[in-house]
Every structure is written in C-alpha cells, then in structure tokens.
Amino acid sequence: RKEVEQDPGPFNVPEGATVAFNCTYSNSASQSFFWYRQDCRKEPKLLMSVYSSGNEDGRFTAQLNRASQYISLLIRDSKLSDSATYLCAVNLGALTFGSGTRLQVQP
C-alpha cells in the first residue's frame, strides 16, 4: 500500500461546480499535511496547509480526518483557472506526496 494515495482522476466538472478530492495516508504518526497545485510542466506550488480544525481560503476548504486518516480539499464555484493537478503531501520527517488528482474545469 502506498503511503499517500489519491484518485488520479481526471475530474471533469463544469464551471461553477463544487468538487472535492480526498487523499488517504497510511502512517498515523503523520504530523502535518498540505495541498499543492501543479500546472502542466510547472513546479508544484503550495495551495494551503491543512490544520486539525480545518481551514478555508476563499473558495478552497481543507479538512483533516485523523481517525480515518485522510485529508480533503473542497473547491467551490470552480473556475477554468482551477484546472490543474492537485497533490496532497504528508509530513513524517520528510514530505511524502501523492501522485496527484487532475482537475479539468470545462466552460
């Protein structure tokens, strides 16, 4: 079993839709969690950290469920510019990344 797993997608959604991604992790001792966004052929960029209490940044909401060992990312009112691959990352000494979930927002 991979340490960090994501559904690769692609998720094809219309503009304005709400979409959610999950990411499961295997090590219960993991300390910190992140969502990154990666555009095609570019470097990953930090989207948001995931806190135990959950956190929101505009249209983006991240949640952590320690009991079930997953983190989630919710995007409301999807924009064409949200089309990208979303990587989750889990820190246990060093960051371990999931393989990413591809999102395609369609007009």
Place this chain on the structure above:
Amino acid sequence: DAGITQSPRYKITETGRQVTLMCHQTWSHSYMFWYRQDLGHGLRLIYYSAAADITDKGEVPDGYVVSRSKTENFPLTLESATRSQTSVYFCASSVDNEQFFGPGTRLTVL
C-alpha cells in the same frame, strides 16, 4: 527576489556521462530537497539536507550524489547517467514544514 532557481532548465545527455543539476535559494532556508517526478510515480524524494554539510537519503537515492557546502546551494550529481534517470527534477527548500519548489530541470538520458 529569485527565491529558488535551478539550472539548467533542460538537459540532454548520454548514458554513462556525469551530469550535475544545480539548485540555488536566496531565502537561507535550512532544509533543501531533491525530487524526481515521473508519470505514475508522482514526486519521489531523492536526497535532502537539513543544513550545510548534512545530507540524507530519501526514497530513491541510488545513482545520485549530493553535497551542501553552502546553505544556499544544493547540487545533485548523476555520476553515470542511465536512461531510467530520464525525468523532471525538482529542487525545494522549506521553512516551517512548508516546501517551495524550483522551476525544475527536464533531463533526458539517451
């Protein structure tokens, strides 16, 4: 205000040659990392460094060598390149567990 830079951005080399990928950061972050990214595998950690002169292996270190004589530089060397090392290589530095990536080096080994 360069942040973190990598050079070269593109490199084509031949099997058996030595190749060095450069990484430079201007933030004075203690931690630096090298990843490779391949289809189907996502980002995999090659080596990381907690400070100057301190380096440690990641998930896929075989065939790679790193050094960290100065805090701002973290070069990655492929001592004898193989076709399986064809990949996109990302360098990163971190503060407070948040990592910031360089633009990547696309390496092709023929």
